[in-house]
Amino acid sequence: LYPKGNMITVGFEDGVIRILEIYNPKSLAHVAGRSKVGEIEFRLKQALKPHTAAVTAIAYEHSGQMLATGSTDNTVFFLLTGNKYTPVGFIKEKAKLLIFCENGYVVQAAYPEFKELDTTLTFEIPLLKQCFHFKSIRSSIEAGYDSGYLYHCEFSDEERINEDDVINKEEPFAFLAIEDASENSIRQMIFNSERSLLFCGMENGAIRIYPLSFNDYDLKSMQIFWSLNAHDNESGHIKRICISYDDQFLVTCGADGNIFAFSILPEEDIAELLRGKQAQVPSPRRDLAIEKIADDIDDPNAYSLENAKKKAELDLIMKLAEEKKAKKRLELRDLRDEFRELQIKNAELPEHVQLNKEAFELDRQIREEIEKQIADRIELVYKEMAWEQEKYRIGLQKLQARFRNAVEFDLIIVHCFESDHKVSTYRVTSLSEKYHQLKTDMMRRSLVQVDQKSKENLFKESKATGIDKEETAEQDLHVHLLKGTQHPQVKMTAGLRQVERLINNSEKAKMKIDQRKNEWKQLYASRPDDNYEDPNDVAAIKEAQENMGDFKLKTAPDYTVPEHLRINAEKKRNQLVRLEESIDDLIKNFDAEVRVVSHQKCKLDISMKMADLRQVTLFEEVLLLKEFEKSEDILQERVNQRITERLETQIKSEECLQQLEAKKRDVAKLQEKEKALHATFLISLGENNKHADFLTKVFKKKIKRKKKNEAKVTSESDEESDEESDDEFGYSDEDESDSDDGGVDDSACPETCDPALFENTLQLREKRLDIEESLAEEKKTVELVKKEYDMIAKKVKIIEGTVKSAKKDLEVLQREKQQKLNELYVVVPLKLHQVEYIVNGDMPNDLVLGLVFTNPALNLLQKRIKELQVEKDEQRELFKQARQKHVQLLRDKAEMEAEIAELEEKCYQEMIRKFGRVVDLEALQTLSVNMTLEELKEKINVNDIQFQRRNRQKDVSNDAGY
Secondary structure, rough: OOOOOOOEEEEEOOEEEEEEEEOOOOHHHHHHHOOOOOOOEEEEEEEEOOOOOOOOEEEEEEOEEEEEEEEOOOEEEEEEEEOOOOOEEEEEEOOOOOEEOOOOHHHHHHHHHHHOOOOOOOOOOOOOOOEEEEEOHHHOOOOOOOOOOEEOOOOOOOOOOOOOOOOOOOOOOOOEOOOOOOOOOOEEEEEOOOOOOEEEHHHHHHHEEEEEEOOOOOOOOOOOEEEOOOOOOOOOEEEEEEOOOOOOOOEEOOOOOEEEEEEOOOOHHHHHHHHOOOOOOOOOOOOOOOOOOOOOOOOOOOHHHHHHHHHHHHHHHHHHHHHHHHHHHHHHHHHHHHHHHHHHHHHHHOOOOOOOOHHHHOOOOHHHHHHHHHEEEEEEEEHHHHHHHHHHHHHHHHHHHHHHHHEOOOEEEEEEOOOOOEEEEOEEEEHHHHHHHHHHHHHHHHHHHHHHHHHHHHHHHHHHHHOOOOHHHHHHHOOOOHHHHOHHHHHHHHHHHHHHHHHHHHHHHHHHHHHHHHHHHHHHHHOOOOOOOEEEEEEEHHHHHHHHOOOOOOOOOOOOOOHHHOOOHHHHHHHHHHHHHHHHHHHHHHHHHHHHHHHHHHHHHHHHHHHHHHHHHHHHHHHHHHHHHHHHHHHHHHHHHHHHHHHHHHHHHHHHHHHHHHHHHHHHHHHHHHHHHHHHHHHHHHHOOOOOHHHHHHOOOEOOOOOOOOOOOOHHHHHHHHHHHHHHHHOOOOOOOHHOOOOOOOOOOOOOOHHHHHHHHHHHHHHHHHHHHHHHHHHHHHHHHHHHHHHHHHHHHHHHHHHHHHHHHHHHHHHHHHHHOOOOOOOOOOOOOHOOOHHHHHOOOOOOOOOOHHHHHHHHHHHHHHHHHHHHHHHHHHHHHHHHHHHHHHHHHHHHHHHHHHHHHHHHHHHHHHOOOOHHHEEEHHHHHHHHHHHHHHHHHHHHHHHHHHHHHHHHHHHHOO
């Protein structure tokens, strides 16, 4: 604000300052013809651009005779005030601001004298300045930043003009701690006119008022304060604070974009002071209404005052240089014309008097020196332009790599000769690396999916194509044994056959040699005489001489022009006519082909546009599917793991089943061996053996046997285990486990029994016991394998349930994903004849309820309708037959119910007759079974059989006696 209060100076981001004049427009209403006016208006008085960057500070000299502006371009510009502001000059500093700078600099510059300044070439003012570079002493006070203290500093006595001089940092000689200011720093400070109050703008947007004592220049009384939160506490730090000239109002400006005005005095005192002292807006100047509005600076790239001064000076220098260069060009042109005239005169002289070209050179060294200077200058230009050359070369390479190298086929336009038809190719770009990467990933994923499907079918295929490895091994062993047992006589026969084959081959070779010799003899015998001439060759030579013509060069003097090659003007005219016809035909054919290709190109354009629309749809689908990709991958991985686990478990189950089958086969073999052993025992007894019962009891006697210890342990454990096994499993032939044996003594052979037969019976008993032990072990193994198989079967069922659950979750996700895909819009171009959606005989405007079918799908749908009609007729016929059958079944049911009732009545009568009451036949059958009775019956049957056998033997012996 101008000290007189009638002007405001405003700084802008582009470095422009605008002087706005304040006036009361009411006195101009009658002159200007305006009906509605306010109490105050602004008018642009002058616009200047002293800076090239944003204006950050503006201040008037206390008398208002000079204006100073500061900017982020590190300059402070001075202007003389008056009716028109006149630029004085600027001073240049390292700091960003004039007084207090953010980088710790404080500058004090002398007041410029306008009369002593020379602003012909530049506005820069070489003033003496005092600088202070702050050095932190916070570390000597306490740890932390420098905020929270007021420092008392002093400028050095050294004055400088050059801003490039190094400024040493200086420490303040005193400091004052501020309460609650270490985290909330002071951004602005200002005193009132009486220096009794200190107003501070804080970092958090608050305003502090410190009351001060009279003549307290050291601020020792700065202890207590009032605080008022006005601006935003996070982004509203106070950027500027000022007091009115009469100390009645305080104005603050914050970074949050708000400006607040506060009353310093109480309202009662302000009302009393303002009574009759209200500020008045100055009246407008006399010539304000007719004065032209000042030109504003709208271009943000307009020259500043300094740049405009330098530009004008540079334009003047360039103008003088151009004038000097034009004068030199005229002198050179005159000298060139004079030299040319001398050359003409020299050429007109006789040859012996003429001067050669070297004679015109005054000094060869001058020419060489000039050429050297030119070469040096060219080389210097190359060096100066090397960076630019490399820059543009790299830029060209980047442009080629971006726009040209990726193009596989460029655009080519072919025009017709006789019409306006044309056809163009497509500008096709080569496939990117991303495409190849996506294709590789797609192939890899497809292989993974195939692998998963193969895992699912692996078990069935292996089961269907399985081969019994044991049988194959036995067959191989059998073949190997057969190969290894060949008789030596067979080998000898093969050697004789080989010798006979060699003799036959040698005889055939001799016969071929004799036949070839006979053919050579016949060929030499049929050779003609050396003077013999073939009649066919003679005729061919004669025909060639008559018809082939002369093969001399056309330029040869003895060349004879053949009759059919002789030419005249008429023949050439005919050739020209035929050539023009052929050219016209070629042009017409070319135009026709271009039109055909153009028609095909139109179809291809439609296809390409459809492909573009499809690409947009696919891209939207890709964006949608990316949202489900992570969940789908997790579920798919879970399904794959469950399938793999199921496959492994199924393989284990199959192996366990095969092992169980093998064990069952082993059990069957052992049982067969046991039967064979019993049969051997019966055969060894023979017929009519008196000791058959005794030997049978000995053979069937059950005894305890010593168990084999297969585990390998240490020597001590072996001894202990041997002792324990001896105590626990002692071998005893005397112990009997079955009371049915009747205490049979098998330690000695009876006197009447054959000892060899008794010994054979004991050996067979040992074999029987071995077989029974092996059989028991095999049965135990079968039980263990069966339990393992059952556990694996249960695990398979559990895994099958988890597989179904995982697939169900995946199916739910797929369904949700498909629902989202169905919500996307798909562009389907249709022609009117393709639309068959009719409502009340007309096609509706909104086709949202219609369905889109392809022609094959529509044909399949219509075909399916006919098939459904046929299936409907068939189902009706089947229903009719089923209904008739239902009636027949009802009749049969009634007959069966009547028959069942008759049988039940008959059964009732039989029970009453036999038991006297109705009884449960199943319970009766269960109670009638007696195991002891059944065993006794079995023994009776055995004894009957033995008794009958003995009777037959006695009958046979009696018959033999007679």
